[in-house]
Amino acid sequence: MLIGFLNTQMRPYRRGLSALVVLQLVQTSASLLLPTLNAAVIDHGILQGDVEYIASVGALMLGVAVIQILTASGAVVLAARCAARLGRDLRRRVFRRVLALSAREVGDLGAPSLLNRTVNDVQQVQNIVLTTADVAVPAVVMCLGGIVLAVFQDVAVSLVIVVLVVVVIAALAVTLGRLGPLYTRMQRSVDRIGHLLRERISGVRVIRAFVRDDHERARFDRTNAELSEAALRVGRIMAGMPVMVTIVMNILTVVIIWISGRRIDDGEMPLGALTALLTYVTLIIVSIIMAVMVFSEGSRAAVSAGRIQQVLDTRTSVPAPRRPVRALAAPGEVELRGATFGYPGAEKPVLRDVDLAVRPGQTVAILGSTGSGKSTLLNLVLRLYDVTAGTVRVHGVDARDIDPALLSRTVGHVPQRPHLFSGTVASNLRFGRPDATDAELWQALEVAQAREFVDRIGLDAPVAQGGANLSGGQRQRLAIARTLVRRPAVYLLDDCFSALDHGTEARLRAALASELSGATVLLVTQRVEAAENADHVLLLDDGRVIGSGTPDRLSRDNPVYREIALSQPVHQEVR
Numbered sequence: 001m002l003i004g005f006l007n008t009q010m011r012p013y014r015r016g017l018s019a020l021v022v023l024q025l026v027q028t029s030a031s032l033l034l035p036t037l038n039a040a041v042i043d044h045g046i047l048q049g050d051v052e053y054i055a056s057v058g059a060l061m062l063g064v065a066v067i068q069i070l071t072a073s074g075a076v077v078l079a080a081r082c083a084a085r086l087g088r089d090l091r092r093r094v095f096r097r098v099l100a101l102s103a104r105e106v107g108d109l110g111a112p113s114l115l116n117r118t119v120n121d122v123q124q125v126q127n128i129v130l131t132t133a134d135v136a137v138p139a140v141v142m143c144l145g146g147i148v149l150a151v152f153q154d155v156a157v158s159l160v161i162v163v164l165v166v167v168v169i170a171a172l173a174v175t176l177g178r179l180g181p182l183y184t185r186m187q188r189s190v191d192r193i194g195h196l197l198r199e200r201i202s203g204v205r206v207i208r209a210f211v212r213d214d215h216e217r218a219r220f221d222r223t224n225a226e227l228s229e230a231a232l233r234v235g236r237i238m239a240g241m242p243v244m245v246t247i248v249m250n251i252l253t254v255v256i257i258w259i260s261g262r263r264i265d266d267g268e269m270p271l272g273a274l275t276a277l278l279t280y281v282t283l284i285i286v287s288i289i290m291a292v293m294v295f296s297e298g299s300r301a302a303v304s305a306g307r308i309q310q311v312l313d314t315r316t317s318v319p320a321p322r323r324p325v326r327a328l329a330a331p332g333e334v335e336l337r338g339a340t341f342g343y344p345g346a347e348k349p350v351l352r353d354v355d356l357a358v359r360p361g362q363t364v365a366i367l368g369s370t371g372s373g374k375s376t377l378l379n380l381v382l383r384l385y386d387v388t389a390g391t392v393r394v395h396g397v398d399a400r401d402i403d404p405a406l407l408s409r410t411v412g413h414v415p416q417r418p419h420l421f422s423g424t425v426a427s428n429l430r431f432g433r434p435d436a437t438d439a440e441l442w443q444a445l446e447v448a449q450a451r452e453f454v455d456r457i458g459l460d461a462p463v464a465q466g467g468a469n470l471s472g473g474q475r476q477r478l479a480i481a482r483t484l485v486r487r488p489a490v491y492l493l494d495d496c497f498s499a500l501d502h503g504t505e506a507r508l509r510a511a512l513a514s515e516l517s518g519a520t521v522l523l524v525t526q527r528v529e530a531a532e533n534a535d536h537v538l539l540l541d542d543g544r545v546i547g548s549g550t551p552d553r554l555s556r557d558n559p560v561y562r563e564i565a566l567s568q569p570v571h572q573e574v575r
């Protein structure tokens with residue numbers, strides 16, 4: 001998995017990687033050459049008393065050491081550059097994919113998991129590239145080169161080394177196989193902790209209000225314990241490895257000294273070869289330890305690569321059209337014909353056979369009990385979801401055929417629970433139109449009945465993440481102003497006056513009525529009073545249209561509408 005993933009993702013950095021491998025080959029070969037040169041100095045220089053030989057080979061060793069230092073430094077710089085670029089590009093790819101997904105896929109994958117995948121999992125993959133380049137490549141070269149050079153020193157002793165190395169590698173491979181599932185568990189626990197933290201931190205006031213601190217603490221401790229238990233098991237497995245390798249290394253050293261001693265006594269092996277063999281054994285074992293470290297990281301990175309690949313492979317359930325309509329002739333109707341929609345996994349559709357046509361200049365109020373499908377209907381026009389049957393047409397074109405960017409420009413949405421971004425009041429208002437002038441911002445604030453409070457704090461007043469430093473009513477009015485600044489042709493207002501007092505709501509509705517006189521407006525509301533000012537009312541119940549017509553007609557002919565009207569005190573006052 002990891003190799004296939006890296007093979008695809010590392011394609012753009014192939015040249016850098018090739019240069020890196022060459023540098024590592026040179027630097028590792030230089031390290032390997034030094035013990036052989038050292039053995040030659042002992043056998044032909046020191047034992048023969050040849051000072052000239054010692055000086056010339058010594059100079060050669062110095063040159064080799066300098067080459068080794070330079071190539072090693074170059075390789076580290078190149079590895080860091082490749083890994084950093086891979087991390088940057090992967091984060092970008094994952095983020096773009098997430099932005100292209102529909103609400104359905106984001107919900108399925110989960111926001112905390114997506115966050116972890118974009119940050120932590122990419123970091124794991126970046127780390128494995130760095131350690132592979134810095135450690136694994138030289139380790140493999142050193143291990144293989146060490147064995148070859150040991151064979152040059154003495155074939156019989158080298159055979160013993162090879163057998164023991166194969167045993168060590170086999171034992172390590174079995175141990176590593178146990179790590180993969182543990183890393184998968186760890187990543188899942190990290191996701192769960194992220195999910196829990198995110199939800200509990202944003203709902204901390206509710207937790208306190210309901211005195212659920214102990215319950216939540218216990219719940220967090222359970223998830224936290226799962227993570228630490230998996231991490232501990234990994235730690236235990238990893239702790240066993242150096243012990244095993246050290247035992248093997250010491251056994252090897254004893255065996256080499258024992259066999260070599262007898263062979264030197266018999267005159268079958270020079271003394272220098274013993275020092276060279278002992279150095280090669282150390283290099284081989286150290287390189288195996290290094291490779292094992294990298295491979296254990298690799299099991300973890302493989303899990304991360306799988307999680308990243310899953311995001312990259314996820315396709316949106318609201319795909320962009322093959323041949324998108326890039327211009328809409330003129331502001332026209334929003335029209336639903338037999339629109340039916342069911343959330344995935346739900347037993348029955350939440351909207352069934354909805355017919356509606358809203359012309360420019362018209363406001364249609366969508367009224368209905370809670371959960372009757374009002375917000376879902378707006379989501380279909382926005383194309384957050386696609387209808388499962390029927391059609392949604394915007395300006396005469398099927399929403400599925402319109403270029404997504406054009407659809408977003410055409411349709412403005414003020415959600416039930418508006419989200420503001422950290423920044424300033426002005427940066428939030430300019431979110432959909434960065435070139436809007438201050439005068440345009442003030443005009444939108446005026447209509448949204450937000451001028452007074454923004455006058456007090458200023459356009460440059462800071463806004464915290466999610467608009468946390470503003471009241472619910474202030475957030476709603478800024479969200480309305482933000483959509484007004486964009487001036488879309490179609491407005492979808494989803495119960496966005498709910499946090500306003502009655503007087504402010506009435507003034508806002510009046511101001512919107514004149515400001516949006518030429519626009520197509522779909523207004524979700526719980527209040528009959530708001531519906532009565534609309535041109536048309538669509539009454540929903542359990543996803544079905546149970547009333548459609550002018551407010552006058554409905555109050556005359558529709559008993560449900562009349563019942564809702566009578567149940568609302570404000571309405572009664574108006575009447």
Ligand SMILES: Nc1ncnc2c1ncn2[C@@H]1O[C@H](COP(=O)(O)OP(=O)(O)OP(=O)(O)O)[C@@H](O)[C@H]1O
Nearest residue numbers: 343346350368369370371372373374375376377416
């Ligand atoms: N993402 C979702 N996944 C599954 N079911 C959903 C989802 N969103 C809404 N629903 C279900 O769809 C139904 C309609 O929800 P919707 O939000 O459209 O109702 P609504 O009329 O806007 O309600 P309210 O007035 O309370 O905002 C509800 O039964 C709800 O449980």
